[in-house]
Amino acid sequence: MTPNKVQGTPVVANVEILVVGGGPAGIGAAISAARGGAEVLLVERYGFLGGNSTTALINPLFTFHDVQGNLVIRGIAEEIVQRLKEAGGTYGHVRDLTFDNASMTPFDPELMKIVLLEMAQEAGVKLLLHSFCTGIVKKEDRLTHVIFETKSGRIAVAAQAVIDCTGDADLAYKAGIPTLKGRPEDGVMQPASTFFRIDNIDFAALRAWMKENNHLLKDQPTPTEIDEVEAIALLGLTDLVAQAISKGDYPADAAPRILLYQLPIGNQMAVNVSRIQQIDGTDVFDLTKAEIRGREQAWEIYNFLSNYVGGFANSYIVETGQIGIRETRRIQGKYVLTEEDVLTGKGFHDGVACGTFAIDIHPPEGQRQVFTGSGREVYEIPLRCFMSDEVENLLVAGRCISTTHIANGSTRVMATCMAMGQGAGTAMALARATNWRVADLDVKLIRTKLIEGGQYLLDSRCMADIDQDLKLDRVDSSGDAAAHYNPFAAEG
Numbered sequence: 001m002t003p004n005k006v007q008g009t010p011v012v013a014n015v016e017i018l019v020v021g022g023g024p025a026g027i028g029a030a031i032s033a034a035r036g037g038a039e040v041l042l043v044e045r046y047g048f049l050g051g052n053s054t055t056a057l058i059n060p061l062f063t064f065h066d067v068q069g070n071l072v073i074r075g076i077a078e079e080i081v082q083r084l085k086e087a088g089g090t091y092g093h094v095r096d097l098t099f100d101n102a103s104m105t106p107f108d109p110e111l112m113k114i115v116l117l118e119m120a121q122e123a124g125v126k127l128l129l130h131s132f133c134t135g136i137v138k139k140e141d142r143l144t145h146v147i148f149e150t151k152s153g154r155i156a157v158a159a160q161a162v163i164d165c166t167g168d169a170d171l172a173y174k175a176g177i178p179t180l181k182g183r184p185e186d187g188v189m190q191p192a193s194t195f196f197r198i199d200n201i202d203f204a205a206l207r208a209w210m211k212e213n214n215h216l217l218k219d220q221p222t223p224t225e226i227d228e229v230e231a232i233a234l235l236g237l238t239d240l241v242a243q244a245i246s247k248g249d250y251p252a253d254a255a256p257r258i259l260l261y262q263l264p265i266g267n268q269m270a271v272n273v274s275r276i277q278q279i280d281g282t283d284v285f286d287l288t289k290a291e292i293r294g295r296e297q298a299w300e301i302y303n304f305l306s307n308y309v310g311g312f313a314n315s316y317i318v319e320t321g322q323i324g325i326r327e328t329r330r331i332q333g334k335y336v337l338t339e340e341d342v343l344t345g346k347g348f349h350d351g352v353a354c355g356t357f358a359i360d361i362h363p364p365e366g367q368r369q370v371f372t373g374s375g376r377e378v379y380e381i382p383l384r385c386f387m388s389d390e391v392e393n394l395l396v397a398g399r400c401i402s403t404t405h406i407a408n409g410s411t412r413v414m415a416t417c418m419a420m421g422q423g424a425g426t427a428m429a430l431a432r433a434t435n436w437r438v439a440d441l442d443v444k445l446i447r448t449k450l451i452e453g454g455q456y457l458l459d460s461r462c463m464a465d466i467d468q469d470l471k472l473d474r475v476d477s478s479g480d481a482a483a484h485y486n487p488f489a490a491e492g
């Protein structure tokens with residue numbers, strides 16, 4: 001029988017699987033666990049779902065395709081894209097002119113909020129919003145309750161198993177699982193950024209300006225490429241930015257280049273330019289500092305665009321996001337995914353999600369952005385990266401899984417986080433059979449369930465689904481899609 005109180009806190013619910021954090025990973029985890037037949041409660045600190053995709057306005061979703069144009073993130077993530085497309089909230093997957101990815105998926109954050117809410121409810125996920133996790137109750141190696149602060153006061157939820165999708169590994173950390181932050185040498189993390197959206201852009205004028213100034217753009221796209229691309233993605237203008245800095249017309253502490261993505265609704269672009277260094281996203285004082293400087297930078301960057309770039313004269317900022325945190329804690333799990341795993345396209349016997357985004361590191365000092373191995377390889381993320389030796393009924397999914405600092409530069413993107421969430425939720429729904437001990441899970445069965453659920457893995461059962469229009473010939477690729485067969489899949 002559920003006790004009415006634990007450690008003096010009222011127990012308001014008793015569920016099989018508790019997912020904490022409703023971002024890309026949490027959505028994938030909650031929906032897949034519910035579809036797997038478990039009773040699932042998803043708890044989120046804000047009043048809506050989406051995590052960075054809606055609170056921080058991070059856009060676009062990266063990245064669903066490898067350089068061959070093969071769709072390697074499928075399942076729930078791809079369902080979200082199709083639902084958004086039906087609602088007019090995305091172009092779908094379009095050519096990325098910025099980072100040598102085969103595709104990018106720009107979306108409208110408001111439609112993302114409603115699509116995620118609908119999909120979670122359709123799957124039977126119960127929701128508790130406005131609830132911030134502040135503690136856990138553990139008995140031996142098991143979590144028994146999770147504590148939340150709410151407007152109704154402090155509450156506890158009893159759960160058989162928990163999936164930590166907080167991005168910061170808040171629960172894992174509180175449960176005593178070792179975590180690391182940032183670079184191995186000094187713990188310094190990637191910079192934070194304030195994303196914002198600009199509306200009322202004159203896209204005809206912008207395209208004309210880009211054609212005239214294509215020498216300022218990455219890879220100098222031809223006028224035909226600029227005309228034909230469905231959604232403009234603009235990267236570059238470093239010389240113009242340098243000039244503006246010398247005149248005091250651009251924030252010298254922001255990224256020294258412009259990165260903009262056209263959005264599907266209105267005449268909008270998302271702006272990925274702000275950059276605030278030396279921020280720890282788990283420190284409230286740093287977060288406050290970053291919110292203030294990030295919002296100031298947004299206006300300084302907007303003023304630069306209005307004065308220096310064609311098409312922005314009558315535009316306006318429609319929304320600034322909450323500070324975007326690229327990196328905080330990573331759990332030290334049963335396996336640590338490495339840079340080599342990512343760059344060599346490694347498969348694992350317990351691989352539960354794929355990733356193919358480049359290793360994207362915005363270094364803590366200097367302004368150079370390092371981009372390695374863009375979509376050349378498709379790698380798997382093993383379930384062992386989601387679990388620890390310390391807690392037997394907890395999985396962690398999303399950007400705080402067990403990786404090196406460098407590998408995290410690839411795994412952290414949103415499409416990959418959704419796939420990780422689906423891997424974790426599918427696995428946890430099967431854990432009833434192991435009395436919720438995640439280490440005893442049958443990984444072959446999990447892979448089979450994932451494939452049956454439409455997910456792609458490096459497995460001979462998964463057929464390539466190639467979009468010839470997205471196939472990238474600019475990049476030296478790893479071979480055709482068949483080369484992604486996982487030689488480790490047969491291992492036990």
Ligand SMILES: Cc1cc2nc3c(=O)[nH]c(=O)nc-3n(C[C@H](O)[C@H](O)[C@H](O)COP(=O)(O)OP(=O)(O)OC[C@H]3O[C@@H](n4cnc5c(N)ncnc54)[C@H](O)[C@@H]3O)c2cc1C
Binds near residue numbers: 024056
């Ligand atoms: C500046 C920046 C640019 C980026 N650019 C891109 C890009 O272009 N494309 C791309 O795909 N990815 C990009 N990313 C990466 C991506 O946005 C994140 O890594 C990804 O959103 C992580 O997903 P997640 O579900 O693990 O965590 P999050 O998106 O952070 O979601 C975590 C959720 O948990 C909730 N939560 C946190 N703590 C608690 C708590 N204690 N109690 C209750 N709820 C809690 C949060 O409110 C949130 O909803 C970028 C990130 C940043 C910061």
